[in-house]
Amino acid sequence: MESTLRRTWAEINLDAIAYNYKKIREKIGPNVKFLGVVKADAYGHGSIQVGQLLEDIGADYLAVSSADEALELRVNGIKMPILILGHTPKEQVGRLIEYNITQAITCKAKADEYSAEALKCGGKLKVHIKVDTGMSRLGYLCDNGYFDTGVEGIVEACNMPGLEAEGIFTHFAVSDEHGPENDKYTKHQFELFINVINSVEEKLGRKFSIRHCANTGATVRFPETYLDMVRPGLLLYGYGEFAKEMGLKPAMTMKTTVSTIKIYPAGNAISYGGIFVTDKTTRIGVVPYGYADGFLRCLSNKCSLYTKEGPAKQVGKICMDMCMIDITDMPSVDVGSEVEIFGEKNSIDELSEIAGTIPYELTCAVSKRVPRVYYRDGKVVEKELMLRM
Ligand SMILES: *Cc1c(COP(=O)(O)O)cnc(C)c1O
Numbered sequence: 001m002e003s004t005l006r007r008t009w010a011e012i013n014l015d016a017i018a019y020n021y022k023k024i025r026e027k028i029g030p031n032v033k034f035l036g037v038v039k040a041d042a043y044g045h046g047s048i049q050v051g052q053l054l055e056d057i058g059a060d061y062l063a064v065s066s067a068d069e070a071l072e073l074r075v076n077g078i079k080m081p082i083l084i085l086g087h088t089p090k091e092q093v094g095r096l097i098e099y100n101i102t103q104a105i106t107c108k109a110k111a112d113e114y115s116a117e118a119l120k121c122g123g124k125l126k127v128h129i130k131v132d133t134g135m136s137r138l139g140y141l142c143d144n145g146y147f148d149t150g151v152e153g154i155v156e157a158c159n160m161p162g163l164e165a166e167g168i169f170t171h172f173a174v175s176d177e178h179g180p181e182n183d184k185y186t187k188h189q190f191e192l193f194i195n196v197i198n199s200v201e202e203k204l205g206r207k208f209s210i211r212h213c214a215n216t217g218a219t220v221r222f223p224e225t226y227l228d229m230v231r232p233g234l235l236l237y238g239y240g241e242f243a244k245e246m247g248l249k250p251a252m253t254m255k256t257t258v259s260t261i262k263i264y265p266a267g268n269a270i271s272y273g274g275i276f277v278t279d280k281t282t283r284i285g286v287v288p289y290g291y292a293d294g295f296l297r298c299l300s301n302k303c304s305l306y307t308k309e310g311p312a313k314q315v316g317k318i319c320m321d322m323c324m325i326d327i328t329d330m331p332s333v334d335v336g337s338e339v340e341i342f343g344e345k346n347s348i349d350e351l352s353e354i355a356g357t358i359p360y361e362l363t364c365a366v367s368k369r370v371p372r373v374y375y376r377d378g379k380v381v382e383k384e385l386m387l388r389m
Contacts, residue, residue, distance in 0.1 A: 016249035035061035037233030111157035118162030128167035167210035176217030253343030271316030294366035
């Protein structure tokens, strides 16, 4: 671990996540539950560490994408409720029951096979019913003439002997996009969701204990959608315009060091393809951060990395394991100097905008080769090398 630490590392500030959690809690009030989305290894931050933190500070639920992600949390001691948002093969139902993991039910075929499998295992699978109100991805289709069949299918699932329907949820498609058309779409999704819930509850003669739909965009912009629980991901990690608006803190800072410095004459092409050619005597630093670490190659020659003397232009194509920066006018930047790739000084929001993508993609791209260093109460509490050694 120590041997790789001075190459390139990601500092994960758990205090920032705890701070963001507290701020979101203040916003949603005491009567709304908090589900932290920790799928995709908590958006690259480490789902075990983030999950443990959220359990410690009183969050109500976690959500992941797959059974493997859920079991990873359980095996590592996390006891709080966990919801699997995505697909689980029916062969895993016994394990979900054994480990007390909640599964999303997304259609009749899934309800049928999960219930049958649960009965075979002699148990009941705890589920949340997913309603498709306009995301057009997973869930019982209830929009555009499918209301009655949708409700009927959900009622049927709730009455299946192998399933225990604890919750019901839907997902917004454009809650984070501005403009009246988008707001109208979200409102329509929400109203439809409410109508589905009312109709199902009336037919069942009982109520769902947890109704939820608010992702990051809705948590910030549409308080009327909170219902029993909010379900933010990106907001918790402190990225994007809504985090900025709420004064939240980015949790990940990616750092590297200058490994080599060379001085080239004018007219010298740098890196693959020669897309950058020096126009004067140029001092170039090589930093060990490439696309295999999570840098997006489409950022080549378009972004800056942050040195102690300010932003240094990244020049030439980004390679698999390294890239180059222009430090001609930064005499104090030397071999071994720290460089911030993104974090508090070099905003990941700006980098992702230059790349034509969203911050989610940049933190999820940070590969297992990059060790994570965890800070809590301002101190290093763990260093995780994700390579198998
Ligand atoms: C990923 C995801 C979320 C969290 O989305 P953010 O935009 O990060 O807040 C919430 N709900 C579902 C179903 C998801 O897949």
